[in-house]
Structure formats: C-alpha cells, structure tokens
Amino acid sequence: MAKWTIQKLLNWISEDFESKGIDSARLSAELLLSYVLEMKRIELYTQFDRPVAKEQLDRLHDLVKRAEQGEPIAYLTGKTEFYTLELEITPDCLIPRPETELLVERAIEFxxxxxxxxxxxxxxxxxxxxxxxxxxNFCDVQIIATDISDGVLKTAAKNIEKHGLKDRVTLLCGDLFDPIVPQLGGGKFDLIVCNPPYVSAAEFERLDKSVKDYEPKSALFAGADGLDFYRQICEKAEAFLKPDAALIMEISYSQGQGVRELLEQRVRFSEITIEKDFHDNDRIAIAKK
Ligand SMILES: C[S@@+](CC[C@H](N)C(=O)[O-])C[C@H]1O[C@@H](n2cnc3c(N)ncnc32)[C@H](O)[C@@H]1O
Structure with a gap:
C-alpha cells in the first residue's frame, strides 16, 4: 500500500476541506497537520516526503472529521494567531478575529x-x-483586563504568562467595570478598550454553524438589538475616564449609528469617529474626551 506522506496528506485534506466549504482550506489543513505532527508549518514543506505514522494518521482522521462537522480549527489545535502572536484558546473563549486587530492598532496609536x-x-x-x-507593542503601560467568565480568564492568564506580561497585565473577574472600583480605589484610565458581545437576536440566528454551535453564546449575544453592552459601557464609562482619555470599542457592521448615538447621549466626548474595516463595514468606534 502506498505510504501517506506529508505532501499527500496536505493535498488530500486541503481538497477535502475545499469541497466541504471550510474557510481557508489549505491553511486549515496545514494547521491541523502541523499540530498533529508537532512541526512548524514551514517544516511541512521542507519535509514533504516524510511518511506519517499510523497513530498520527488516526489522530488526524479524527480531527479532520470534527473540522468537517464545523468545529473551528483553533479549538481543535488549542491555539490561534492574533496580531502575529501565538495565543492559547479553549472553547470557553471567542476565537480572536482579524477585525479586532484594528481595535489594537487604534489603541496603540492613541x-x-x-x-x-x-x-x-x-x-x-x-x-x-x-x-x-x-x-x-507598547511598553509603558499597565493594563487591567476584566471578563465575567472565570474559564476564559484562566486562558487569558496563560497567554499573559506565555508572553512575559504578568507584571503589566492584571486580570479581574466580574461584570464590566464592577471589579475595577475596589482594585483602583476609584482610579481612572487613559484608555478603555473593549470588544464586547454585540450580536443581535436576528443576527444570532443567521450565524455560521461553526460560530453558533461552537463558540460561546455569552461572548456573542447582546440582546434584541445587539447594543446591550454598549448601553451599559456608555452609562458607566465617564466615571472611569481621565479628562483627556479615550474609549475605543469594536462594533458590528450595522451598529455605527446606534453606538454613536449612545456615546453622544451618555458621555461628554469632544470627538467621535466610526471607522470602517478592510471589508468597508463599520467596525471601530473611537470616542475622545
Ligand atoms: C466578543 S468576546 C471578546 C473577547 C476578546 N476580547 C476578543 O476580542 O476576542 C466578549 C467577551 O465578553 C465576556 N463577557 C460577556 N459578558 C460580560 C460581562 N457582563 N462583563 C464582562 N465580560 C463579559 C465574554 O466572556 C467574552 O469573553
């Protein structure tokens, strides 16, 4: 029987994923294969003719089946890349999206x-x-990061440790700003960033199966119009912003106007910008005091 080499497997899995409509089929195949073989992606190409052992083939087969059902590759491999950094991921966590890199970009610029x-x-x-x-990417910073889920914070702690940031990023568990007050004794921030849940009830029903069935609803759903979190953040932000601070948030393509109105009503900002992403959709709200 002909041996399964890395090259043959890569071609076979890519074609299989392509035919099943899996996003970025070739990249997904490379990620699964390099995960199972414990190799870097580039090494797949330098060791094209290497035969793959039966045990690894069995493992790969199981993961390919799960990917075919819609399970995201990041949950299968337990890792993902964001802003060129490798991060650990568990199914408790939303998988970071490329669009969110724009939020980081604007935060660093500010x-x-x-x-x-x-x-x-x-x-x-x-x-x-x-x-x-x-x-x-910005040395002189102290960050307080909050989330309501204990589970995701365990993963966040691993990522902070992995990147040597334990002395500059502090994690707190709780509802939005709630855990911050006692920690800072009422202190204020130069910048508040947030990518909150923002999917409306109607949009939630239309999400891809791989998102709806696998990613946590608590990271996505934000009430009937998807604006629940922006309402709460705008309600409370003033108390946490320094006089010349900014609030930068990721928003959905349909929320530019709604979020702008909330920002105008609730906080005294001197400048509000709604910026589009690389697909020309509203994506980032930048509000400066
Ligand atoms: C859209 S995800 C964003 C995750 C990450 N910041 C990113 O950009 O990929 C939203 C996150 O909000 C958290 N969350 C949901 N409700 C919350 C609340 N009331 N207070 C704080 N965090 C909450 C979820 O656990 C989830 O991790």
Missing part, C-alpha cells in the same frame, strides 16, 4: 501620542488577545 505611563482598561478580555497585543 497611546503612542501620549507621554508617561498609560493606564488602560480592557473590558471583556476573553483569552486576553487585546490586552496582550497592546502590552507587547
């Missing part, structure tokens, strides 16, 4: 325009992707 140590709050931190990416 911080670079200021002097002295910057105090940042990352609400709804999940696996810690936003906090870790900011702290990795």
């Amino acid at each position: 911080l670079r325009g200021r002097t002295g140590k910057q105090i940042v709050c990352d609400l709804c931190t999940g696996c810690g992707c936003v906090a870790v990416a900011i702290a990795k």
Whole structure:
C-alpha cells in the first residue's frame, strides 16, 4: 500500500476541506497537520516526503472529521494567531478575529501620542488577545483586563504568562467595570478598550454553524438589538475616564449609528469617529474626551 506522506496528506485534506466549504482550506489543513505532527508549518514543506505514522494518521482522521462537522480549527489545535502572536484558546473563549486587530492598532496609536505611563482598561478580555497585543507593542503601560467568565480568564492568564506580561497585565473577574472600583480605589484610565458581545437576536440566528454551535453564546449575544453592552459601557464609562482619555470599542457592521448615538447621549466626548474595516463595514468606534 502506498505510504501517506506529508505532501499527500496536505493535498488530500486541503481538497477535502475545499469541497466541504471550510474557510481557508489549505491553511486549515496545514494547521491541523502541523499540530498533529508537532512541526512548524514551514517544516511541512521542507519535509514533504516524510511518511506519517499510523497513530498520527488516526489522530488526524479524527480531527479532520470534527473540522468537517464545523468545529473551528483553533479549538481543535488549542491555539490561534492574533496580531502575529501565538495565543492559547479553549472553547470557553471567542476565537480572536482579524477585525479586532484594528481595535489594537487604534489603541496603540492613541497611546503612542501620549507621554508617561498609560493606564488602560480592557473590558471583556476573553483569552486576553487585546490586552496582550497592546502590552507587547507598547511598553509603558499597565493594563487591567476584566471578563465575567472565570474559564476564559484562566486562558487569558496563560497567554499573559506565555508572553512575559504578568507584571503589566492584571486580570479581574466580574461584570464590566464592577471589579475595577475596589482594585483602583476609584482610579481612572487613559484608555478603555473593549470588544464586547454585540450580536443581535436576528443576527444570532443567521450565524455560521461553526460560530453558533461552537463558540460561546455569552461572548456573542447582546440582546434584541445587539447594543446591550454598549448601553451599559456608555452609562458607566465617564466615571472611569481621565479628562483627556479615550474609549475605543469594536462594533458590528450595522451598529455605527446606534453606538454613536449612545456615546453622544451618555458621555461628554469632544470627538467621535466610526471607522470602517478592510471589508468597508463599520467596525471601530473611537470616542475622545
Ligand atoms: C466578543 S468576546 C471578546 C473577547 C476578546 N476580547 C476578543 O476580542 O476576542 C466578549 C467577551 O465578553 C465576556 N463577557 C460577556 N459578558 C460580560 C460581562 N457582563 N462583563 C464582562 N465580560 C463579559 C465574554 O466572556 C467574552 O469573553
């Protein structure tokens, strides 16, 4: 019987994923194969003719079947990449999206325009992707990151440790700003960043199976119109912002106007910008005091 080599497997899995409509079929195949073989992706290409052992083939077969059912590759491998950083991921956590890198980009730009140590709050931190990416790329910062889920904070803690940021990122568990008050004794932030749940009831029903069936509803769903978290954040943000601070939030493509109105009604900002992403959809709300 002909041997299964890395090259043959890569081609076979890519074609299989392509035919099943799995996103980024070739990349997904590379990620699964490199995970099972414990190799870097580039090494797959330098060892194309290497035969793959039966035990690894069996494991790969199981993972390919699960991916075919819609299970996200990041949950199968337990890792993902965000802002060029490798992060650990569990099914408790939303998988960081490329769009959220724009939130990080704008946050870092804002911080670079200021002097002295910057105090940042990352609400709804999940696996810690936003906090870790900011702290990795901006040295003079102290970040407090909160999330309501104990489970995701365990993963965030691993990511903070993995990237050597334990002295600059502190995790707190609780509802939005609630855990911050006692911690800071009423202190204020230079910047608040947040990628909250923002999926409306109607949009939730239309989500892809791989999102709806596998990613945590608590990280996605935000009430009938998807604005529940923005309402609460806008309600409470004023008390946590320094006089020249900013609030930068990720939003859904349909929420630009709704979020702008909430920001205008609830906080005294001097400048509010709704920025589009690379698909030309509203994606980031930037509000400066
Ligand atoms: C859209 S995910 C964002 C995760 C991560 N920051 C990212 O950008 O990928 C939203 C996160 O909000 C958390 N969350 C939901 N309700 C919350 C609440 N009331 N207070 C704080 N965090 C909450 C969820 O556990 C989830 O981790």
